[in-house]
Amino acid sequence: MVVQFRALSIALLCSLSGITLATRTPLYARDDACTALAAVLPGDVAYPNTTAFFQSTSYWSEQQFETRPSCFVTPKSTKAVSTILKTLTQGNWPFTVKSGGHIPFAGGSNIENGVTVDLVHLNDIKIFPDRQTVSVGPGNRWINVTEVLDPLGIAVTGGRDMNVGVSGLILGGGISFFSGQYGWACDNVRGYEVVLASGRIIYASPSENDDLYWALRGGGSLNFGIVTRFDLVAFDQGKIWMNALSFPGTSNATVIAHFQNLTTYGMPEDTGTSGFVGINLNRSSGAYSADVGLLHATEPSPPESIPAVFKPFQQISSATANSTTAADASTFLRLFATPYGRRWTWGNVVISASFSRKFLAEILSLYQSRNIALFENEGDDEIAPTALFQPIPSNVLQAMQKNGGNAFGLTPSDGPLIMISFPTSWANRQNDELVQSSTRKLIADVERKAKEYKVYTPFVYLNYAGDKQEVQKGYGKENYNRLERIARKYDPQGKLAQLWKGYFKLDR
Ligand SMILES: Cc1cc2nc3c(=O)[nH]c(=O)nc-3n(C[C@H](O)[C@H](O)[C@H](O)COP(=O)(O)OP(=O)(O)OC[C@H]3O[C@@H](n4cnc5c(N)ncnc54)[C@H](O)[C@@H]3O)c2cc1C
CATH class of the missing domain: 3.30.465.10 (Uridine Diphospho-n-acetylenolpyruvylglucosamine Reductase; domain 3)
Structure with missing residues (x-):
């Protein structure tokens, strides 16, 4: 079962094994901002080559981990955060802020030669x-x-x-x-x-x-x-329930068509549902697979039954894995964890869930051609690409309207939508530009196709947005x-x- 979940975690965001933290030597000296902060918050400023500094360098992506601030400041109260912001803005000192450190891009929540405010102690x-x-x-x-x-x-x-x-x-x-x-x-x-x-x-x-x-x-x-x-x-x-399925790449179109139906009809009908499809590549076999997670916020009764809206996936005869699990949220969060220690990038395009089979074939072809080009140029690296489909059904768009709505500018009539993101990981720094530029180009190509097929929306999801995507303009x-x-x-x-x-x- 764990193996099955691991496959889905890979579907959710491809991954490889981690590395230890203490292998790099930061060289930066303390600067004025750190000195000023240490004066007002003694004991809360961590300099390079200290244990406290290394503790704060736990970032999910290697690019962020390698970024070296002049110091981390770790406030223990809201008042301390206020003191920090006052000090930094009065001194005109550049800074950034870290919570879980999971934005992948260099400088996303860490800063070269500046102050990183690590909120780790604000954990009530x-x-x-x-x-x-x-x-x-x-x-x-x-x-x-x-x-x-x-x-x-x-x-x-x-x-x-x-x-x-x-x-x-x-x-x-x-x-x-x-x-x-x-x-x-x-x-x-x-x-x-x-x-x-x-x-x-x-x-x-x-x-x-x-x-x-x-x-x-x-x-x-x-x-x-x-x-x-x-x-x-x-x-x-109570318990969350999941049906995890895998299909060979030859079934991609059928699986995605079922996912479109689920997003359009099934999810609004049964609002306890959520899910995703990852089109992943097994690098050793060279074969693509469609890895599906179908989740329900309520365990079905009887427990071994499949909720009606998910049943069509059971009719796809090519499944190579098909299992169900019910567990508490913590269990799912642990099983979905994507390990640290790789370099990462991503970006996303949000489109109408009504896209045609032809459109899907075109974008999967763009994705696969881009991957082939990456593999031809990767050297001794092993680049791991994913195309991840996630639903934004009309019931979610409706729920976004409460309390005056959010900043996204989406209404139920804009949907149902499907977000396609392209998380990609690799190991060697010399491939940074190769992977990042190919991912940006893939996003631009998919956007162009979406416009051509009239399924484009300008909305880009901030949390999976590419480093150059202009999120708020969307x-x-x-x-x-x-x-x-x-x-x-x-x-x-x-x-x-x-x-x-x-x-x-x-x-x-
Ligand atoms: C493995 C993995 C799984 C994911 N799963 C999901 C998922 O299930 N659903 C989903 O929607 N997204 C998911 N994401 C995307 C995730 O939501 C974003 O990457 C998010 O930015 C991570 O938050 P963080 O606090 O860990 O990041 P950080 O890198 O610490 O911060 C992200 C940004 O927020 C700013 N920030 C941090 N704290 C504060 C604060 N207190 N006040 C103001 N600004 C602040 C930072 O400066 C930075 O700009 C996932 C990402 C990864 C890598």
């Missing part, structure tokens, strides 16, 4: 007595949250991989096992405690600073402030301008725009 988890709200500190990984909530029989709309950080996932959107019922993670935040560029601490909710609340629902946090607490909607939750002009206005209101001097380094920022 507080359950309200009515069990309807859980307050979560921004330094938590999702496994910290589920391990507390599972024994109580409650859950929040959160991540599916144990090590992903709560902050990045929620702030970028957050596709969850529970999204069919509740929407994405950002749609299930009651309120955010936020530290602004000035160091001021405010609360954003539907009734307080509601413009900032809207912006933080997918607008990209780097222009607005550091979130120091997420108050999340909680609900009763939210529509009105939403983009609104985000800029809100950023100007809460950071009039544009300090965060200037100093907070990373990806998916507004132009301002």
